[in-house]
Amino acid sequence: MEFLAHYHLTGLAIGVATFLIIGLFHPLVIRGEYHFGTGCWWVFLVMGIASVAASIVVGELFWSTLLAVWGASSLWSIGELFEQRRRVEKGWFPANPKRQAKSKK
Template sequence: MTDFLSEYHILGLVIGLCTFLIIGIFHPITIKCEYYFGAGCRWWFLVLGIIAVAGSIWVRDAFWSSLLGVFAFSSFWTIGEIKEQQRRVEKGWFPHNPKRKTK
C-alpha cells in the first residue's frame, strides 16, 4: 500500500486524513467511556496505547506503523481527557449518568 501511495505522492495526505479521523473518533469515545464507566476506564486506554506502540514498532510498513503510532498516542491522550471529561460533567457541560455510582 505504501508503494502505491508513495508513487502518487499522497502518502502524507492519507496519513493526515487518517490521523484526523482517528482523533475525531476518539472524541465521542472519550465522552461515552466517561459516561458509562467513569474514570476507571483510563487503564483501558493505557493498555491499548502500549499494544499500539508495540504494533507500531513491529509493523514494517510505514503507513500502518504511522497509523498505529497515531492510535497509540491518541489512546495516551485520552487518559488525560477522561479526567477532563469528568470535570466537564461536574461543571454541568455534559450529562451525568444517573445509573452509575459516583465517588
C-alpha cells in the same frame, strides 16, 4: 500502498487517517466517562501501549505511523477522560443518572 506512493499521496492519507483517529477518540472519551466513569482509563492505557509497541514492530511506514497515532491518541485520552469528569462536574456534559444513583447508595 504502492498506489499511494506512486502518486505521492502517502502523506495525505496519513493526515486524513490521523484526523479520523483523533475524531474517533473524542466521542470514545465522552461515552467511556458517561458509562464507566474514569475507571476505564486502563483500557486506553493497554490500547496505547499495545499500539505504540506494534508501531515499533511493523515495518511498513504507513501502518507503523497510524499505529503510533492510535497509540498516542489512546494515551492522550487518559488525561482527557479525567478532564471529561471535570466537564461533567461543571455541568457542561450530562452525568449518567444510573451511575450517580449507585455512587450515592
